[in-house]
Amino acid sequence: MQHQIMNFVALGANPAADLSALSLFMTANWLVKAIMLGLLAASVWVWAIIFDKSIKLRRMKAAAADFEEQFWSGGSLDQLYEEVGKAPGDPLSATFAAGMREWRHANERGLTSSGAMRANLAQRIERVMSVTVSREMAQTERYITVLATVGSNAPFVGLLGTVWGIMHSFTSIAAAGNTSLAVVAPSIAEALFATALGLVAAIPASIAYNKFSSDIARFGDRLDSFVTEFSAILQRHLEERG
Amino acid sequence: MRPAIIFSVVLHVALLLLAILGLPLLKSEPLVMSEPVAVEMDISELTNTSVKPPETPQPPAPKAPEPQPDPTPPTPPQQQAEAEPTPPPPEKVPEQPTPPEPPKPEPPKPAPTPPPPPEPEALPIKKMEVPKVEEQKTVELEQPKPVPKPEPKPEPPKPEPKKPEPPKKDTPSLDSILKNVDKLKEDKPKDTAKDTPAKDTPKTQQTSVAQPQSDHLSASEQDALRSQLAGCWAVPAGGKDVDKMSADIRVTFDSSMRVTKVDYVSGNGSLSNPTYRSFVESTLRALQKDQCSTLRLPKEKYGGAGSIVFTFSPKDMF
Structure with missing residues (x-):
């Protein structure tokens, strides 16, 4: 009996396993390792998108504010088009340039003579501008779906790693023939590490997705209202002429 | 997009390094628990069971023989166990002749002898068996433990059979008795050394792997x-x-x-x-x-x- 007890104590007296992040990863099962690497890559990609989008959105907003200030300052629209038209840097000026280009094109070829032609021109300009808006918005929304996907799926992927790791830790119980917590604790810790990584990747992704999608939607509204205003201005111009 | 990716990779590598290497700022100091300090107070005579208790019983020991002539034979063992210098031996000598009837002395003796050992042991809880041959110090380190108490009592009887025997031999003559007493004195240390560990170990049911070079724990x-x-x-x-x-x-x-x-x-x-x-x-x-x-x-x-x-x-x- 004493021997049994001593054996038990010898098992329990194992030096505490190293539970640092690196050793947790190195001792993990291959599938768990793959999942951890995948989640790490997802986290890197998510943060890259977050940085990229937050910088671009801020620039877009600043540029749009500048452009609107110029647009409503009362200066000549032709002059503004000369400044901006050739290489529009932001969606708003690109939309303006597309509309202006169409307008100029029609004027150069004398397409504003009859009333029917004027109505067609107004319609065409509006269509050209909305095409530009949707193209610009698609560019802006690029990669945002990655955030949504990672945000909703990374926890499940991490959970898969955890379940897999815990399955293996139970086989190690069977192998050791010992139910001591010390036998399973390290592998359970490394399995849970996969869930932790999944959450680490998912939480910023999901927060960023919510923020960016609402920001981009607001910017899209701003573009749409600009299209409406600009086409209204052009139409008034046409009717004054006619 | 590329600068953002580079920035993100750098951020993750930095975080991983931080997790692996640890940051000195994040390392919390181990909790310092105040530890009780063993303060050496001069109460070892009171708390150490081995030396004092044997001495105190001595005075009562001589008295005991006087009222009861029969128990005298047991006294020698006590004295043996306690100290050589004690004067009582001469007193015993006269009385020892009486002991020839060994059966009587034995029963009374257990009564007086057991009390002294239990009293010291009443305090002890933990026992460290370290028989020390000098001065008959039975190096018991005991802390108040109720459990061992019951056990000691039954055991004292054991020493009796041995001790009564020497007196019997002495009976022939006073001189021989005196000589024997002297011998006994000389032998005492050994006897007691043997006896006391025997007593102690059974009391606490401890196996007798003794620690020879230890002193009492205060x-x-x-x-x-x-x-x-x-x-x-x-x-x-x-x-x-x-x-x-x-x-x-x-x-x-x-x-x-x-x-x-x-x-x-x-x-x-x-x-x-x-x-x-x-x-x-x-x-x-x-x-x-x-x-x-x-x-x-x-x-x-x-x-x-x-x-x-x-x-x-x-x-x-x-």
Whole structure:
């Protein structure tokens, strides 16, 4: 009996396993390792998108504010088009340039003579501008779906790693023939590490997705209202002429 | 997009490095627990059971013989056990002739003798058996433990059979008795050395692996050790009758007081009882913990490796 007890104590007296992040990863099962690497890559990609989008959105907003200030300052629209038209840097000026280009094109070829032609021109300009808006918005929304996907799926992927790791830790119980917590604790810790990584990747992704999608939607509204205003201005111009 | 990716990779690498290497700022200092310090107070005469108790019984011993002529034979053993210088031997000599009837002296004797040993042991909880041959110091280090008490009482009778015998031989003549008494005195140390360990070990049911070169532990030292072990010991709460359980654990340590081996010696339960078994395992585990891997014992008293038998019992330790 004493021997049994001593054996038990010898098992329990194992030096505490190293539970640092690196050793947790190195001792993990291959599938768990793959999942951890995948989640790490997802986290890197998510943060890259977050940085990229937050910088671009801020620039877009600043540029749009500048452009609107110029647009409503009362200066000549032709002059503004000369400044901006050739290489529009932001969606708003690109939309303006597309509309202006169409307008100029029609004027150069004398397409504003009859009333029917004027109505067609107004319609065409509006269509050209909305095409530009949707193209610009698609560019802006690029990669945002990655955030949504990672945000909703990374926890499940991490959970898969955890379940897999815990399955293996139970086989190690069977192998050791010992139910001591010390036998399973390290592998359970490394399995849970996969869930932790999944959450680490998912939480910023999901927060960023919510923020960016609402920001981009607001910017899209701003573009749409600009299209409406600009086409209204052009139409008034046409009717004054006619 | 590329600068953002580079930035993100750098961020993750930095975070990983931080997690792997650790940041000095994030490392929390280990919690400093105030440890009880063994303060050496000069009460060792009061708390050390081995030296004083034997001396105090001496005065009563001579008295006892006077009222009761018969018990006198037992007195010599007592004196033997206690001290050589005592004058009583001459007194006994005259009386010893009477002892020829050995049966009578024996029964009374157990009554007087047992009380002295139990009294010292009443305090003790833990016992360290360290027979010291000089001066008959039976090096018992005992802490108040109720459990051992009952056991000591039955045992004292054992010494009796031996002791009565020498007196019988002495009976022939006074001279020879005196000589024998002298002899006895000379022999006493040996006898007592043999007797006392015999007495002590059975009392606590401890096996007799004794620690030869130790001295007594003072009460404060015992308290320090006890509180150290109590701090490491997580009593399995909720087990049936855990509060009544106790287990004697032999702790073997090396010269730097580091625990090298832990054995279960005995206890008041059976290991087939799962509750008691987990109780015993909890005590063994207590000694595997870091805070208890080095025993708080005075090094001077245990020069080299040694062992103590420590009784774990929730009743006495908490």
